[in-house]
Amino acid sequence: MSKLVALKLTLYLGAAYYIVGAVVHYFGLTLFPWFDGRLYAPYQDSVIALVALILAFFLIVVAHDPIKNIDMLKAIMIAATVASIFSIVIIWKVDFAALGAPDKKLQTIVEGILGFVWVGALLWLYPRKEN
Numbered sequence: 001m002s003k004l005v006a007l008k009l010t011l012y013l014g015a016a017y018y019i020v021g022a023v024v025h026y027f028g029l030t031l032f033p034w035f036d037g038r039l040y041a042p043y044q045d046s047v048i049a050l051v052a053l054i055l056a057f058f059l060i061v062v063a064h065d066p067i068k069n070i071d072m073l074k075a076i077m078i079a080a081t082v083a084s085i086f087s088i089v090i091i092w093k094v095d096f097a098a099l100g101a102p103d104k105k106l107q108t109i110v111e112g113i114l115g116f117v118w119v120g121a122l123l124w125l126y127p128r129k130e131n
Helices: 003-027 042-064 070-093 104-125
Strands: none
Touching: 003 042, 003 070, 003 104, 042 070, 070 104
16 A cells, blocks of 8 residues: 555545544543543534534545645645644643543543544645655
8 A cells, every 4th residue: 555545545434534523522422532422512512513514524635635735735744743732731721520420531641642543644744845
């Protein structure tokens, strides 16, 4: 498998991740590591679902032709890095036990780590000019 094919597959997997995340947030489903239904707030989770679908759409567009959409690929990598950092920072900011969802702390850690792994894969697969 070529690196370009692997990059496309990685982007499509990212899109699938965000589509599943959108569904579980919209419907308030408990599905590790996306969401703990005990934290469901209809307005906020509907907005999160919308943003996740938009992100999935961007990932699908970039996956179609990563070379042509290289600037958007860079933006996706930066956004995913920032999102992963935020996931880790949330651990210190939010008292999940007080919210009645203590398992969400581990889920948040997993989300952050998965985000960093995914960005690492994108960096490794990033198309570089052959000199």
